[in-house]
Amino acid sequence: MTTSPSTRAFPFRHGHRTAGGAPADTIAVSAEGLRCAYGSYEAVRGIDLSIRNGEFFALLGTNGAGKTTTMETLEGHRAATSGRVSVLGGDPHRDRASIRPRLGIMLQEAGFADDLTVEETCRLWLRLSAAPRSRSQAQTIATGLELLDLTAKATTRVKMLSGGQRRRLDLLLATANEPDLLFLDEPTTGLDPESRERTWDLVQGLNDAGTTVVLTTHYLEEAERYADRLAIMHDGRIAVEGTLPEVLGREPSVISFEVEASVDVLQLGGLGLSPDFTPTPHSTRVSVHSMDLQQDLWTVLSWADGNRIRLDRLSASEASLAAVFRRVSNGDAA
Amino acid sequence: MSTLAPIPAATPHSPSAASRVTSIALMELRIIFRNKTVLLGAVLMPIAMAVYFFYFGAEQMVSPASTAVMAGLTLMAVALLGVYLTATTTMATRREELFLKRLRSGESSDAVIWLGMLVPIVTLVAGQLAVIAVGFGMAGMDAPARPLVVLGAVLGFLALCATVGMFTSIYTPSAAAAQITTLPFFAVVFASFFWTAFDDGFETLSRLTPGGALQNLLMAGWGAIPLDVSTAGAAAALLAWIVVPYLVASRRFRWEKR
Known part of the structure; x- marks a missing residue:
């Protein structure tokens, strides 16, 4: 089933604005020297972060990098061990009562009362939330269920839902109060492609209407596609941060090829390139890391042409987020 | 230059704490009545226990002390x-x-969530006790000379059971484990209740125990x-047994499984 254009935008909001009507150049989330420890283990080791109102920010990282601890600290679930955190102008842990009505939180793992139906769960949640009264609770529930394709499950007990359906219900609860700031901790893990599309339709609709979105995900293509800015965490620290072009701009592109073993590949060094060589019995595999792909590719091709050298398995690839991620995961920060 | 966005005034349509407690409590009641096992434990078992005690103890209620x-x-027991x-x-x-974690990701305060979970349980048992009291009265049990003291003791003990239950849950990893982790407090309450019957020179100390x-x-x-x-000392002790477990539990409470 495809989503019609009319339902692509988040249905509860009308018109573009930023969090609480705040100007887009104000800061929604900031952290300075944030540290979080579990006993003697320090999960977050001094991070600085700044997210503007209306921004879509992706926090990436390997398992155990400290993403969820950072998110839960920003959400106010746990106090920072040290450092300063500000969310919508307050301390998320201390000022929870005043901040929470403006937050939507989709935890990486949170459950339901299994014996309640989907509709009862939504109704309970709305009764606990300071949801705007632009629509009745029944309308809000009906629209949300329809948007996330859960209408047929309205009277089904939550324990009978599939993992993907539970995740969609999760999202519905996180967004039902029309939040100014939405935290999404791996929202699409375990979802089929259509459900992922629906999820992103809803989140993008909210973001377009001014909601600040902070996302963690293991799907790099989601961050590439939706995030205005991103950061990659490793070992409790932020290793890379910036817009996608900024992050990729610091990552070298790669030109690779193979030549016969008799070819003097050391000549490439004299052309201003910094190639890596991997000799095999009959050939040499060459990788050139390049910060100017077009120029360096031209240099390599001119060298090969001028010396009548055949380049086998020639490839030139732009820097990718996956490559940046791999490098960061190996502990080599940009 | 970017600036921090200020927190706006409270959302006008924010539900009151009482309204949130009621919503959670009604949800909990609904679940209790849907789950036959829980329903059996929460409703039928206590009543069965009361009938058992009354059946075997009715003939012994010949004095105020034995009635008490x-x-x-x-x-x-109930x-x-x-x-x-x-x-x-x-x-x-x-x-x-992970439903506690879910509730805590929302707007309700910790106290509202705890109250919402505990109020229906206490209310249900208070209702059972009222029915049992009427039954005992009809069977000839003498009415208390100071009903307000009895009422205070009953409500206090129910609150005590609720806050100690909240405390015990910190060390209870699963519903099944509750059968084990609750045993020590059962033993303490019953033992201390009977301890008061002995003139062993430790009467003052025995009054500080929950059963005493x-x-x-x-x-x-x-x-x-x-x-x-x-008696005032006993009332103060009962109050302490309500407040202290609550304070400890509220600081050490676990919102998610280990």
């Missing part, structure tokens, strides 16, 4: 099973389901002992 003892035993065990099990189950404080108040309520400083 019988009332105390019934109250303990409250420990209906409130203490159910509160521990419910908290452990909701934690295991309860028994002392019930004795005073039925006129078996005078209402004096020792």
Whole structure:
């Protein structure tokens, strides 16, 4: 089933604005020297972060990098061990009562009362939330269920839902109060492609209407596609941060090829390139890391042409987020 | 230059704390009545226990003291099973389901969530006790000489069972484990209740225990002992047994499974 254009935008909001009507150049989330420890283990080791109102920010990282601890600290679930955190102008842990009505939180793992139906769960949640009264609770529930394709499950007990359906219900609860700031901790893990599309339709609709979105995900293509800015965490620290072009701009592109073993590949060094060589019995595999792909590719091709050298398995690839991620995961920060 | 966005005034349509407690409590009641096992534990078992005590103890209720003892035993059995065990099990189950974490990701305060979980359990048992009291009265049990003291003791003991249940749930990893983790407190309450019957020179100390404080108040309520400083001490002890577990539990409470 495809989503019609009319339902692509988040249905509860009308018109573009930023969090609480705040100007887009104000800061929604900031952290300075944030540290979080579990006993003697320090999960977050001094991070600085700044997210503007209306921004879509992706926090990436390997398992155990400290993403969820950072998110839960920003959400106010746990106090920072040290450092300063500000969310919508307050301390998320201390000022929870005043901040929470403006937050939507989709935890990486949170459950339901299994014996309640989907509709009862939504109704309970709305009764606990300071949801705007632009629509009745029944309308809000009906629209949300329809948007996330859960209408047929309205009277089904939550324990009978599939993992993907539970995740969609999760999202519905996180967004039902029309939040100014939405935290999404791996929202699409375990979802089929259509459900992922629906999820992103809803989140993008909210973001377009001014909601600040902070996302963690293991799907790099989601961050590439939706995030205005991103950061990659490793070992409790932020290793890379910036817009996608900024992050990729610091990552070298790669030109690779193979030549016969008799070819003097050391000549490439004299052309201003910094190639890596991997000799095999009959050939040499060459990788050139390049910060100017077009120029360096031209240099390599001119060298090969001028010396009548055949380049086998020639490839030139732009820097990718996956490559940046791999490098960061190996502990080599940009 | 970017600036921090200020927190705006409170959202005008924010539900009150009482409204949130009611919503959570109604949800919990709905779940109790849907789950036959929980329903059996929370409703039928305590009543069965009360009938058992009454059947075997009715002929012994010949004096205010023996009536107070019988009332105390019934109250303990019903409250420990209906409130203490159910509160521990419910908290452990909701934690295991990660539903507590879910509730905490919303706008409700910690106290609202705890109250919402505990109020229906306490209310249910209070209703059962009212029915049992009427039944005991119809069977010829003497009414207490100081009903307000008895009422205070009953409500206090129910609150005690609720807060100690909340405390015990911290060390209870699952609903099944509650059968084990609640045993020590069951033993402490019953042992301390009977301890008060002995003139062993430790009467003052025995009144500080949960069972001892309860028994002392019930004795005073039925006129078996005078209402004096020792009764006030028992009331203070009962209050401490409510407040201290709550304070400890509120600081060390686990919102998610280990």
